[in-house]
Amino acid sequence: xxxxxxxxxxxxxxxxxxxxxxxxxxxxxxxxxxxxxxxxxxxxxxxxxxxxxxxxxxxxxxxxxxxxxxxxxxxxxxxxxxxxxxxxxxxxxxxxxxxxxxxxxxxxxxxxxxxxxxxxxxxxxxxxxxxxxxxxxxxxxxxxxxxxxxxxxxxxxxxxxxxxxxxxxxxxxxxxxxxxxxxxxxxxxxxxxxxxxxxxxxxxxxxxxxxxxxxxxxxxxxxxxxxxxxxxxxxxxxxxxxxxxxxxxxxxxxxxxxxxxxxxxxxxxxxxxxxxxxxxxxxxxxxxxxxxxxxxxxxxxxxxxxxxxxxxxxxxxxxxxxxxxxxxxxxxxxx
Amino acid sequence: xxxxxxxxxxxxxxxxxxxxxxxxxxxxxxxxxxxxxxxxxxxxxxxxxxxxxxxxxxxxxxxxxxxxxxxxxxxxxxxxxxxxxxxxxxxxxxxxxxxxxxxxxxxxxxxxxxxxxxxxxxxxxxxxxxxxxxxxxxxxxxxxxxxxxxxxxxxxxxxxxxxxxxxxxxxxxxxxxxxxxxxxxxxxxxxxxxxxxxxxxxxxxxxxxxxxxxxxxxxxxxxxxxxxxxxxxxxxxxxxxxxxxxxxxxxxxxxxxxxxxxxxxxxxxxxxxxxxxxxxxxxxxxxxx
Numbered sequence: 001x002x003x004x005x006x007x008x009x010x011x012x013x014x015x016x017x018x019x020x021x022x023x024x025x026x027x028x029x030x031x032x033x034x035x036x037x038x039x040x041x042x043x044x045x046x047x048x049x050x051x052x053x054x055x056x057x058x059x060x061x062x063x064x065x066x067x068x069x070x071x072x073x074x075x076x077x078x079x080x081x082x083x084x085x086x087x088x089x090x091x092x093x094x095x096x097x098x099x100x101x102x103x104x105x106x107x108x109x110x111x112x113x114x115x116x117x118x119x120x121x122x123x124x125x126x127x128x129x130x131x132x133x134x135x136x137x138x139x140x141x142x143x144x145x146x147x148x149x150x151x152x153x154x155x156x157x158x159x160x161x162x163x164x165x166x167x168x169x170x171x172x173x174x175x176x177x178x179x180x181x182x183x184x185x186x187x188x189x190x191x192x193x194x195x196x197x198x199x200x201x202x203x204x205x206x207x208x209x210x211x212x213x214x215x216x217x218x219x220x221x222x223x224x225x226x227x228x229x230x231x232x233x234x235x236x237x238x239x240x241x242x243x244x245x246x247x248x249x250x251x252x253x254x255x256x257x258x259x260x261x262x263x264x265x266x267x268x269x270x271x272x273x274x275x276x277x278x279x280x281x282x283x284x285x286x287x288x289x290x291x292x293x294x295x296x297x298x299x300x301x302x303x304x305x306x307x308x309x310x311x312x313x314x315x316x317x318x319x320x321x322x323x324x325x326x327x328x329x330x331x332x333x334x335x
Numbered sequence: 336x337x338x339x340x341x342x343x344x345x346x347x348x349x350x351x352x353x354x355x356x357x358x359x360x361x362x363x364x365x366x367x368x369x370x371x372x373x374x375x376x377x378x379x380x381x382x383x384x385x386x387x388x389x390x391x392x393x394x395x396x397x398x399x400x401x402x403x404x405x406x407x408x409x410x411x412x413x414x415x416x417x418x419x420x421x422x423x424x425x426x427x428x429x430x431x432x433x434x435x436x437x438x439x440x441x442x443x444x445x446x447x448x449x450x451x452x453x454x455x456x457x458x459x460x461x462x463x464x465x466x467x468x469x470x471x472x473x474x475x476x477x478x479x480x481x482x483x484x485x486x487x488x489x490x491x492x493x494x495x496x497x498x499x500x501x502x503x504x505x506x507x508x509x510x511x512x513x514x515x516x517x518x519x520x521x522x523x524x525x526x527x528x529x530x531x532x533x534x535x536x537x538x539x540x541x542x543x544x545x546x547x548x549x550x551x552x553x554x555x556x557x558x559x560x561x562x563x564x565x566x567x568x569x570x571x572x573x574x575x576x577x578x579x580x581x582x583x584x585x586x587x588x589x590x591x592x593x594x595x596x597x598x599x600x601x602x603x604x605x606x607x608x609x610x611x612x613x614x615x616x617x618x619x620x621x622x623x624x
Contacts, residue, residue, distance in 0.1 A: 060426060107605050110612035113425040114368040115567065118559045119608055122601030125556055133594045246433040253430045282444030289437030296431045297419055 023163045032275075034159040038231060040271045041166040042224050045173055047251040047263035049220035052177055054249070055258035056186070057213045058193030059108055063120035064248050065240035066127035067218045070097045071225020072235045073131065073138060076146040079230075086149035086230060093226040094219040101218020105211035124242035131237035143236035146229050166227050173220055174260055180216070189213050247274065247288065254295040256302025265303050339468040340589045341582055346474035347543075348581020349481035353536040354558030355565065355573035356488070357529035363505040363568050364525045367417060370432040373555025374439035375412065376533030377548060379405040380541050381447055384454055394457055398538055402531050409530025410523045417526070418519060443548035451545035457538075477539050484535065485574060492570075497524060553597070557584070560600050564607060566614030575616065 027034040046064060053059050071093040078089040104123060108116050131138045138144065148156050149165070156162045180186045188209045191199035200206050229235045247270055255266020273291060277284040299305060354372065361369050369375075383401035386392040392400075416435065420427055458476045462469050492498035503511040504521045512518055536558075537551060544550050561580045565572025580600070587599050607615065 054426065060429060104605075107609040107612075111608055114362070114429070115563065115608065115612070117368070117370075117429055118563055119604050122556065122560070122597070122604050126598040126601040129595060129597045133592075243437070246437065249426075249430055249433065253426065257426070282441045282449075284441070285437045286441030286445070289434045289439075289441060292430055292434030293416065293438065296427045296434065297416070300420075300424070300427055 019167060023160045027160055027163075031159070034163075036272055036275045038159055038163050038166060039228075039275065040268045041163065041170055042228050042231070043248070043251065043267040043271045044264045045166070045170050045224040045227070046221050046248050047255065047267035048170070048173055048177060048260055049217045049224070050248050051252045051255075051257065051260065051263040052180075052189075052220075053213055053217035055252055055256075055263075056181060056193065057189040057210070059210065059214065060113060060117045060249070061120045061214075061217070062117050062242065062245040062249070063104060063123035064218075064221050065242060065244040066123045067097050067101060067221040068225040068228065068240045068244070069127050069131065069237075070100055071222030072229035072239060073144070073225075074222065075226035076144040076229050076235045077137065079146050080144060090149075090223060090226050093222045095222075097222025097225070098215045098219030101221075102211050102215035104218070105214025108214055109207040109210050121242060121245070124240075124245045128237045128241065138237070141236055141238070143234055144229075145233055146235060147233065149230055162231055166231075169223055169227060173223070177220075177260065185209065185212070243285075246292075250288070250292045250295075252302075254291065254299075254302060256304035259302065259304045262302045262304040269303070336589075337586075338466065339470070340585050342465070342468050342470050343474060344582035344585030345578060346470070346477045346581070347540075347585065348561075348578040349478050350536045350540050350554065350577075351557045351561045351581055352574045352577025353481055353484065353532050353539075354554060355561035355577045356485075356570060357532040357536075358558055358562045359565070359567060359570055359573040360501075360525050360529045360532070362562075363570075364501055365417070365522050367428045367432070368559075368567075369526075369529070370429065371412070371435040371439060372529070372533050373551035373558070374436050374443075375405070375408060375530050376537035376555075377551040378439055378443055379408065379530065379534035380454070380537035380546060380551075381443060383538055384447075384452060384541070384546055387455060388452075394455065398457070401534055401538060405531040405534035406527040409526040409528070412530070413523050413526035414519070418522065440548050447548065449547060449549075451547040451550070454538075454541035454546040456542035473542070480535070480539065484532070488570070497521075501525060556597065557600060560604050563604055564615055566616045569614075569616045572614060572616030576614075 022037060023034070026037045046068065050061065050064055053061055074093040074096045075086070075089040078084045078092060079086055084092075104120065107119060111119060132140055135141075148162065150156065154161075156165055181190070188199065188204045191202065191204055192206055192209055196206055228239075251266035251270045252263050253266070254270060255264070256262025270288065270291070274284065274288050277287050280287075295302075354376065357372055358369060361367055361372075379401045382404045383397040386397040386400055387394060412435065416431060417428070420431065456473055458472050462471050463475070492502060500511065500516045500521050501524070503514065503516055504518065508518060511521075533551075536554065540554055541550065544553075557580060558577070561576035562573050563576070564580060565574070565576030567573075580603070583603070584596055584600065588596055591599075
């Protein structure tokens with residue numbers, strides 16, 4: 001028990017050190033590398049958010065590209081048109097996207113699996129169309145140009161400084177989601193994933209909780225969208241298409257469903273492959289598609305399944321850890 | 336004017352219906368939603384295009400080759416990829432077909448580039464007057480081909496042994512297997528036929544749109560919408576769903592806005608699924624505990 005805890009702490013320490021050292025190692029390698037690093041962490045936020053929805057709660061979404069764009073536009077419009085500070089616009093983009101996610105999540109209450117994928121896929125098509133059409137607000141295809149945020153008088157202009165802002169958001173997100181999953185609400189999400197009927201007969205409000213998890217997942221994705229907009233400093237209707245929604249799903253499936261380390265691993269792997277190969281044009285999507293296909297056929301439980309979790313060897317029965325043990329030892333069973 | 340809008344809606348709608356039937360066929364027998372269907376249709380259409388314009392074959396031969404290619408292609412995709420998924424996990428299936436979507440799109444981009452081509456049509460696009468409406472021969476041709484295909488399909492399901500086996504598999508896999516039906520063969524056949532249906536839709540719609548690796552995207556999303564509208568497990572539902580969608584979209588485009596068609600389709604899907612999660616013609620799935 002104690003050795004296991006030590007092992008966990010040691011692993012966490014290594015990951016933390018690696019995350020803190022990453023920009024100083026990677027960024028001297030050139031601007032493309034620092035771009036890949038920053039984008040990887042932004043996509044980590046999206047992947048963790050999507051895994052909360054898909055891996056932990058069993059609902060598929062092909063609409064996260066659209067949530068990302070909503071976050072971008074909300075944050076850009078608030079800072080540019082209303083001159084609000086980025087530090088207010090960032091959480092507000094989460095709130096607006098979260099409310100939208102709740103509305104999209106309402107039909108999800110009655111849908112599952114393929115039907116939900118189709119319904120949310122429509123959202124990924126609709127948002128770019130609306131952004132293009134509603135040009136009075138969004139400036140159409142000419143786009144918006146939000147600025148890098150500043151801390152007091154210090155502008156986070158360098159990729160290195162911005163990296164730590166994104167990393168901080170990711171860490172806060174992981175802490176929130178980890179605690180959420182241990183709470184009554186989080187257990188309700190997982191109960192719904194395992195069996196809606198069993199959850200309902202145990203007094204879980206299935207409809208409300210399904211819409212709620214959609215809303216939380218969308219909210220975090222909105223934060224990623226805001227971070228992206230102020231990082232790239234350009235927002236246009238073509239930023240994220242339905243193909244990006246595919247990539248987000250690929251991230252969590254390649255990394256590992258219902259696993260936060262899996263989401264992070266998957267986001268880094270898929271994003272790096274995608275960006276590094278982007279100069280090869282069409283070959284890039286062939287490569288990414290092939291990785292998705294091979295990952296599903298060869299490692300159906302994701303890359304994280306390749307390592308044996310320490311507590312998988314001897315199951316614990318303490319009341320505190322039981323939720324986590326069942327989550328990681330048993331296969332994530334997504335209906 | 337309204338009649339004309341409805342007629343052109345029916346023509347487009349029958350193309351949605353064809354693609355939707357392909358989706359529903361696969362879903363009914365193997366419970367898989369094939370997200371790569373549009374891309375497979377796109378590749379098959381490019382095969383016809385290649386023979387027609389680059390190698391100078393006559394239209395009927397090119398179309399036939401495209402259909403044969405689609406049949407083999409669909410069978411191959413099922414045998415090589417989908418049949419290898421051991422457990423029927425919905426998410427793995429979705430990811431697998433999405434991965435194939437990207438691969439097929441990339442392959443088409445490598446082979447033919449992203450410049451849109453003009454695809455020759457099977458019949459002339461001259462106009463003809465029906466009552467007060469003006470439609471093209473091509474639109475009539477599309478509707479007639481669709482109608483004929485539906486009849487062929489109905490007959491195939493009703494009267495042939497393969498059709499009977501497909502119906503049996505969609506009702507109860509275990510029982511069908513015990514009666515000596517080979518699941519692999521039936522699944523493979525379903526994939527082949529569905530891909531061919533998509534290819535026909537692609538061949539018919541390519542002259543209206545431009546031919547490019549992404550030209551089936553908008554059709555594919557509407558085929559999904561049509562299938563959802565019809566309940567995803569009902570073939571007549573898919574046909575009606577496609578026609579209803581085509582007409583509504585056409586009327587919406589004419590009277591309100593053509594730029595917001597996808598948004599309209601999306602709102603329609605969400606709205607219908609909210610009121611009737613099993614679609615307009617689907618049967619409610621009863622879960623046994």
